[in-house]
Amino acid sequence: MRQSLHACTSSRRAEGYSLIELIVSLSITIIVLLGLFQIFEKNTEVARIQTQVSDMQQSLRVAQNEMTRMIRMTGRGGLQEMLDNSGTRLLPALNVQDNVPANTLAVAGEPASAVVEGTDVLSIRGVFTTPIYQINNTDPTFFTLYDNSGTPTTNPPSAVRGEIIIRNPSPTGIPQNLQPLEDAILVDSSPEALIIASPIDESIYAVVELDPDNSNVDIPGAQVTVRFRVSSGSYTDEYGELYLSGAGSPVLPTALTSVATVGMVEEYRFYVRDPDPDPIPSLTLARVYPNTAVAHVGADLNAATLDIADGISELQVALGFDSDLGPPQTDINGDGEIDVVITETDDGEDDDWLFNAPGDDDTADPWVPTWDDTVPGRPRRPRLFYVRLNTVARIQTIERNYAAPQVQRIENSDLANINTDAERQFRRNLLQTTIDLRNL
Numbered sequence: 001m002r003q004s005l006h007a008c009t010s011s012r013r014a015e016g017y018s019l020i021e022l023i024v025s026l027s028i029t030i031i032v033l034l035g036l037f038q039i040f041e042k043n044t045e046v047a048r049i050q051t052q053v054s055d056m057q058q059s060l061r062v063a064q065n066e067m068t069r070m071i072r073m074t075g076r077g078g079l080q081e082m083l084d085n086s087g088t089r090l091l092p093a094l095n096v097q098d099n100v101p102a103n104t105l106a107v108a109g110e111p112a113s114a115v116v117e118g119t120d121v122l123s124i125r126g127v128f129t130t131p132i133y134q135i136n137n138t139d140p141t142f143f144t145l146y147d148n149s150g151t152p153t154t155n156p157p158s159a160v161r162g163e164i165i166i167r168n169p170s171p172t173g174i175p176q177n178l179q180p181l182e183d184a185i186l187v188d189s190s191p192e193a194l195i196i197a198s199p200i201d202e203s204i205y206a207v208v209e210l211d212p213d214n215s216n217v218d219i220p221g222a223q224v225t226v227r228f229r230v231s232s233g234s235y236t237d238e239y240g241e242l243y244l245s246g247a248g249s250p251v252l253p254t255a256l257t258s259v260a261t262v263g264m265v266e267e268y269r270f271y272v273r274d275p276d277p278d279p280i281p282s283l284t285l286a287r288v289y290p291n292t293a294v295a296h297v298g299a300d301l302n303a304a305t306l307d308i309a310d311g312i313s314e315l316q317v318a319l320g321f322d323s324d325l326g327p328p329q330t331d332i333n334g335d336g337e338i339d340v341v342i343t344e345t346d347d348g349e350d351d352d353w354l355f356n357a358p359g360d361d362d363t364a365d366p367w368v369p370t371w372d373d374t375v376p377g378r379p380r381r382p383r384l385f386y387v388r389l390n391t392v393a394r395i396q397t398i399e400r401n402y403a404a405p406q407v408q409r410i411e412n413s414d415l416a417n418i419n420t421d422a423e424r425q426f427r428r429n430l431l432q433t434t435i436d437l438r439n440l
Contacts (some may be wrong), residue, residue, distance in 0.1 A: 052397065053395060053427060055310075055311070055396075056311055056393045056394065056395050056427070056428070057393075059309040059310055059311045059312060060312075060391060060393045061431075062309045063309040063393070064389060064431055064433050066285075066308050066309075067270055067433075068389070068433055070124060070268060071094075071122075071124055071389075071435050072437070072438050073124075073128050074093045074124045074126050074437055075093035075094075076439045077132055078197040079125055079126055079205075079242065079440075080092055080093065080205075080243075081384040081437070083243070090241065090242075091384065092207075092241075093124070093126060093437075093439075093440055094122065094123060094384075095122075096120055096123075096317050096355060097120060097123075098120055098412070099119070099413055100115050100118070100120070100121060101117065102117045104117070106121055106271045106286050106304065107286050107288055107303075107304040108294065109295075110305065112275075112304065112305045113271070113304045114274045115271045115272060115273065116273070116281050116313070116314075116417060117274075117417055118414075118417045119272040119314055119315045119417070120271075120315050120316055120317045120355075120413075121270070121271040121315075122270045122315070122387075122389075123268070123269045123288075124267070125265055125267045125291075126265065126266065126439065127195065127264060127265060127266070128268070130263065131176055131263070132262070133170070133178075133181075133263065134170035134174070134261060135165075135166065135259050135261065136165075137199045137259060137260050138171075140258070142165045143163075143258055143259045144162060144163050145159035145161075146159060146160065146161050146162060146163075147159060147160060154257065156251075156255075156257060157251045157252055157253075157254055159252050160230050160232065161230060163226065163227045164196070164225075164226045164259060165225055166226060166262060167222065168221060168222050178221055178224050180264060181264075182217050182221075184210060184264065185210075185212045185217060186217060188212070189213065190210070190212060190296075190298060191209050191210055191211075191234045191289070192210040192212075192264045193207050193210075193235070193264065193265040193266075193289065193291075194207065194208050194210050194226070194228055194263070194265070195207050195261075195262070195263050195265050196262050197260055197262075198253075198257075198258065198260060199258055199260035205253075205256070206230070206243050206253060207243050207290070208229060208230050208250075209228055209234065209235055209239055210226065210227075211228055211229050214227045230251070230252055235290075235291075235292050235294070236250050238289070238290070238291040242265075265290050266287065266290070267288050267291065268285055270283065270285060270315065271283075271284055271286070271315065272284070272312055272314065273305065273307065280310060281311070281312060281313050282307045282308070282312055283307070283308045283309045283312035283315065283391065284305055285306045285307075286303060286304045286305065287303045287304075287306075310396075311394055312392070312393050313392050313394050313418055313423070313428070314390070314391065314413075314415065315389070315390070316355075316389075316410045316411040316412075317355060317388065317389060318353050318412075319354040319355060319388075320342045320353050320386030320387070320388065321352050321354065321383065321384055322341070322342055322352065322383045342385060344356065348412065355411055355412050356412060357411075357412050358409075358412050359412075385436065385440075386435060386436060386437065387437060388432065388434045388435070389433045389434075390410050390431075390432045391430070392410070393431075394426040394428040394429075395426055395428070397426075398426055399425060399427060402425060402427065403424045403425065404426065405424075406419050410430070
């Protein structure tokens with residue numbers, strides 16, 4: 001009997017697990033593995049999203065920091081904040097192309113510089129990367145003007161060209177790096193824009209065109225004779241618009257009989273580049289000859305498409321002026337100066353900010369800042385004080401089952417390009433910075 005029971009038990013042990021038991025075991029194992037895989041996949045997706053969010057925030061910081069750094073230098077060298085050119089307000093130091101239409105190029109003839117539709121293009125001008133050279137304005141031989149016959153003239157409006165001697169060190173003994181001028185003359189042969197300013201008043205200035213073929217490096221590192229054109233140059237008409245108060249061909253101001261400083265004016269354009277067919281836009285920097293649409297020719301081979309920060313999908317710019325709107329402008333702190341009061345209304349209409357309301361870019365009814373010519377001591381034109389930047393960044397990949405909230409408006413844009421269903425699948429962030437223009 002014992003042997004029979006033992007044999008029966010041994011037989012059952014030899015038989016192993018049944019098919020049903022194996023199926024149940026495998027099913028449980030698969031369910032557990034699927035659960036673990038889903039947890040792993042979710043954690044991976046969260047980690048990926050968090051990494052991209054971190055990259056997005058870094059892109060915003062990089063974009064804003066780079067723009068802020070350069071915008072604060074806008075106008076350096078003596079460019080004015082506003083001119084009244086036959087009734088049309090011009091901003092020599094900067095320009096905004098507001099809510100650009102489709103197929104806009106930041107630089108003409110450069111297909112790679114396509115701008116995302118509906119975004120802004122911000123152009124800034126000034127002496128950014130080169131020195132402002134001091135001239136010996138007590139010696140008349142250091143600044144000479146010539147009329148159309150090639151005869152020296154002391155009447156600036158009759159001058160069509162001129163020359164300036166720049167030395168290192170400066171008249172005050174400060175070292176001056178002449179290498180940028182030498183490179184423009186000998187290496188690039190580039191028609192740079194030169195701002196020449198009077199020692200009498202900083203508002204007396206002109207922007208002329210370097211004539212590299214006729215300029216000389218007299219003593220390398222020590223003396224350069226810079227020759228320039230007032231008119232009949234490659235870009236003299238465009239440069240002339242940066243200082244003229246009336247229409248017509250460029251004419252030097254009557255009071256510009258001597259020069260205290262010389263600088264090479266640069267123009268940079270910030271824009272959101274649409275790298276079709278790549279779906280990831282970026283904040284991009286282009287350099288052009290000032291007040292033209294021509295890419296600068298120099299050492300930088302990517303003058304039209306220098307990407308600064310990836311994932312920037314929106315750029316909106318507003319300009320803050322000081323006018324007679326808002327509260328009475330009085331001497332609040334007792335320093336004898338009228339304090340700046342820059343007002344902004346809830347809807348952005350009828351205030352001191354340009355491009356912060358939908359109607360500001362209406363060509364039929366353009367924005368007009370208010371000022372009063374009858375008040376003694378009040379400037380004829382409102383001063384430009386602030387540039388307000390709004391940049392939107394997004395991550396590079398969509399997030400499943402996510403829809404970002406719609407944005408109603410940033411400044412005067414309805415943001416139709418980022419409120420689509422496809423764009424709302426990307427996480428995004430907005431950063432706004434208001435910049436005080438130190439040189440204007």
